[in-house]
Amino acid sequence: MEKQGKRSMVLLAMAVLLGWQFPAAAADKNVSIGFAGPLSGLSSASGTSMLNAVKMAVDEINGAEMRVGGDRMVLKLQVQDDKSNPRIAEIAARYFAKNDTAGVVGIFNSAVAVSSSAIYQKAGIPHFAISGTRRFTQQGHDSAFRIAAYDEQRATVLASYVVQEMHKTRIAIVHDDSVFGRDYKEKFESAFTKLGGKIVSVNSVSATTYDFNDILKAIRVGKADAIFFGGLASQSAMLAQNMYRLGIEASLVTAASLVGPMYLQTAGPGAEGTVSIMPGAHQRKSKQLEAFEKNYQQRYNAAPGAYSAVAYDQVQVLAAAIVRAGSANPRKVTAALHAIKYNGLTGTISFDAHGDLRDASFSTYQVRNSVWTMYKQYHVGIGN
Numbered sequence: 146m147e148k149q150g151k152r153s154m155v156l157l158a159m160a161v162l163l164g165w166q167f168p169a170a171a172a173d174k175n176v177s178i179g180f181a182g183p184l185s186g187l188s189s190a191s192g193t194s195m196l197n198a199v200k201m202a203v204d205e206i207n208g209a210e211m212r213v214g215g216d217r218m219v220l221k222l223q224v225q226d227d228k229s230n231p232r233i234a235e236i237a238a239r240y241f242a243k244n245d246t247a248g249v250v251g252i253f254n255s256a257v258a259v260s261s262s263a264i265y266q267k268a269g270i271p272h273f274a275i276s277g278t279r280r281f282t283q284q285g286h287d288s289a290f291r292i293a294a295y296d297e298q299r300a301t302v303l304a305s306y307v308v309q310e311m312h313k314t315r316i317a318i319v320h321d322d323s324v325f326g327r328d329y330k331e332k333f334e335s336a337f338t339k340l341g342g343k344i345v346s347v348n349s350v351s352a353t354t355y356d357f358n359d360i361l362k363a364i365r366v367g368k369a370d371a372i373f374f375g376g377l378a379s380q381s382a383m384l385a386q387n388m389y390r391l392g393i394e395a396s397l398v399t400a401a402s403l404v405g406p407m408y409l410q411t412a413g414p415g416a417e418g419t420v421s422i423m424p425g426a427h428q429r430k431s432k433q434l435e436a437f438e439k440n441y442q443q444r445y446n447a448a449p450g451a452y453s454a455v456a457y458d459q460v461q462v463l464a465a466a467i468v469r470a471g472s473a474n475p476r477k478v479t480a481a482l483h484a485i486k487y488n489g490l491t492g493t494i495s496f497d498a499h500g501d502l503r504d505a506s507f508s509t510y511q512v513r514n515s516v517w518t519m520y521k522q523y524h525v526g527i528g529n
Contacts, residue, residue: 172216172217173216173217173219174213174214174216174217174218174219174473175219175221176213176218176219176220176221176247176467176473177220177221177223177244177245177246177247177473178203178220178221178222178223178246178247178248178249178250178460178463179222179223179224179225179237179241179244179246179248179249179250180195180196180199180222180223180224180225180249180250180251181225181227181234181237181238181241181249181250181251181252181257181261181272182195182196182226182227182251182252182253183226183227183228183229183253183254184196184224184226184228185226185228186228186229186230187229187352187353187377187379187380188229188253188254188377188378188379190378190379190407190450191253191378191450191451191452192226192251192253193450194447194449194450194451194452194453194456195251195253195275195450195452195453195455195456196224196251196456197441197444197445197449197453198437198441198449198450198453198454198456198457199222199250199251199456199457199459199460200222201437201440201441201444201457202456202457202460202461202464203220203222203460206218206220206460206461206464207219207220211464211468212468213467213468213471213472213473214471214472218464218467218468220460220464223240223241223244223246225237225240225241227252227253227257227261229253229254229256229257230257231256231257231259231260231261232260234252234257234260234261235260235261235264237261238261238264238265238272239264241265241268241270242264242265242267242268242270245473246270246475247270247271247463247467247473247474247475247478248270248271248272248273248463248466248467248475248478249265249270249271249272249273250272250273250456250459250460250463251273251275251456251459252272252273252274252275252276253274253275253276253452254276254323254324254325255276255277255278255280255281255296255323255324255325255328256323256324256325257274257276258274258275258276258278258281258289259276259278259280259281259284259324262274262281262284262286262288262289263284263286265286265288265289266284266286266287266288266289268475269288269475269476269479270288270475270479271288271290271463271466271475271478271479271482272288272289272290273290273291273292273459273463274289274290274291275291275293275452275455276291276295276325277293277295277296277299277325277328277329277400278295278296278324278325278328279295279296279297279328280324280328281295282295282499282500282501283499286500287479287483287500288475288479288500289499289500290482290496290500291500291501291502292424292455292458292459292462292489292491292494292502293424293452293455293502293505293507294424294502294505294507294525295501296325296328296329296332296400297332298505298525299329299400299422299507300329300332300333300335300336300400301332301336302422302507302509302523302525303333303336303373303398303400303420303422303509304333304336304337304339304340304342305336305340306420306509306520306521307337307342307371307373307396307398307420308337308340308341308342309340310509310520310521311371311396311420313342313370313371313396314341314342314343314370315342315343315345315368315369315370315371316337316342316343316344316345316369316370316371316372316373316398317344317345317346317347317348317364317367317369317371317372317373317395318330318333318334318344318346318347318348318372318373318375319347319348319349319350319357319360319364319372319373319374319375319376319384320347320348320349320350320374320375320376320400321349321350321351321352321354321375321376321377321380322349322350322351322352323352323376325375325376325400326349326352326375326376326400327349327375329375329400330347330373330375333373333375333400334347337373345364345367345368345369346363346364346367346369348360348363350376350380352376352377352380354380355380355383357383357384357387358387358391361384361387361388361391361393362391364393364395365391365392365393369395370395370396371395371396371397371398372384372388372393372395372396372397372398373398373399373400374397374398374399374400374401375400376399376400376401377401378399378401378402378403378407378408378451379411381397381399381401381403381408381412381419382403382408382411382412382415382416383411384397385397385412385415385416385419386411386412386413386415387415388415389412389413389414389415390415396418396419396420397418397419397420398419398420398421399419399420399421401421402421402422402423402424402451402452403419403421403451404421404422404423404451404510404517405448405449405450405451405517406448407450408421409512409515409517414515416512416515417512417513417514417515418511418512418513419511419512420509420510420511421509421510421511421517422507422508422509422510423451423507423508423510423519424451424452424454424455424491424505424506424507431490433490434454434490437449437454437457437490441453454489454490454491455491457489457490458487458489458490458491458494461487461489462482462485462487462489462494463478463482465485465487466478466481466482466485467481469481469484469485482496483496483498483500491506492504492505492506504524504525505524505525506522506523506524507522507523508520508521508522508523509521509523
C-alpha cells in the first residue's frame with residue numbers, strides 16, 4: 146500500500162511538471178429569476194396558484210441538467226408579493242433590477258404590469274405578465290412578454306359567444322374601476338354592439354367592493370338577458386351569489402378566468418350558467434398537460450388555477466431562452482425570447498414584435514349542472 150501511494154505521488158508530480166491537463170468538473174451556474182405577483186389581497190388565490198406552478202417548473206429545470214456555456218444551470222427563485230398594488234410592484238421591479246435577475250415571471254394585474262414595465266425595460270430584464278390590457282405590450286418595451294390573449298381578443302370572443310351561441314342580445318355591464326375593468330368594459334361594449342346587441346346599463350364599482358345589491362336591483366328592472374362583469378375573480382363569485390339571492394336569472398359572463406373548483410365552491414348555486422374563458426389549448430389535452438395537472442394536484446393537494454399552466458410555461462420558455470442565448474445576461478435573454486419557438490403546456494409559444502403571442506389559444510366554458518363544461522376553443526393572433 147505504501148509503495149502504491151508513493152507511485153501515485155510520483156505520477157502526479159510528473160503530470161504537473163509535464164503540464165498535463167485534467168478535465169475540470171462542470172460547475173453550477175446559478176441564475177436568478179424573479180416572481181412578482183399577488184400573494185396577499187383580493188387576487189392572492191391566483192397569485193398563489195401561479196407561484197406553485199413556478200416552483201414546479203424551477204424544480205424540473207434544475208433536475209434536467211440544462212447547460213449554459215458548458216455549466217449546469219441552476220435557477221434560484223426570488224419572490225416578491227406585489228399585492229396587486231402598482232406602487233409595490235415598482236418597488237419589486239427595482240429590487241429585481243438591483244439583484245442581477247435574468248427574468249421575471251408572474252406579473253398578474255393590468256395596472257401593475259403597465260406601471261412596472263418601464264423599470265424592467267430600463268434594466269433590460271425580460272418580464273412576463275398575464276395582464277389583460279393591451280397597453281402592457283404597446284409601450285415600446287421590447288422586454289415585455291405575455292403568454293395569454295389580451296383584453297381586446299378575449300372581449301371580442303366573449304361578445305361573439307354571448308350573441309351567437311347563447312343568443313343573448315340585451316346585456317348589463319358592471320365593471321370595476323381598475324385599468325383591467327375599464328379597458329375590458331370598453332372592448333366588450335364595442336364588440337357586443339357591433340354584433341347587434343343592446344347595452345341595457347353600465348355601472349362602475351370599486352375594485353374592492355362586494356356589495357352589488359343596488360346595482361343588481363336596477364338591472365333586474367331593466368330585464369337584461371345577461372350581465373357582463375369586468376372585475377376580479379373574488380368579486381365575480383360574490384356577484385354570482387348576490388344574483389342568486391335576488392332571483393336574477395340572467396347569465397353571468399366574466400372577464401376574469403374563473404374556470405376551476407374554487408369559483409364553484411365560493412359562488413355555490415349562483416355559479417350555474419356562468420360563462421368564462423381559460424387560456425391555453427384544452428380541447429385535446431396533451432399528455433404533458435395531463436401530467437402537469439396530476440403532479441400539481443399531488444404536490445399541493447389542490448387543482449391548478451386558471452393561470453397555473455401559463456406561469457409554468459413562463460418559466461420554461463425563459464429557461465429555454467437562457468440556454469439559447471448561452472448567457473444569463475437579461476438583454477441577451479430578451480433577444481433570444483424574440484427568436485424562440487417553444488412547445489409549452491398552453492400551446493406553441495412564439496412572440497410578435499410587441500411581445501404578444503403569435504398564436505394565442507383559449508376556450509369558452511360555462512357552468513352546467515355545477516360542472517365547468519368547455520364549449521369552444523379559439524385561436525387568435527398573427528400565426529406562426
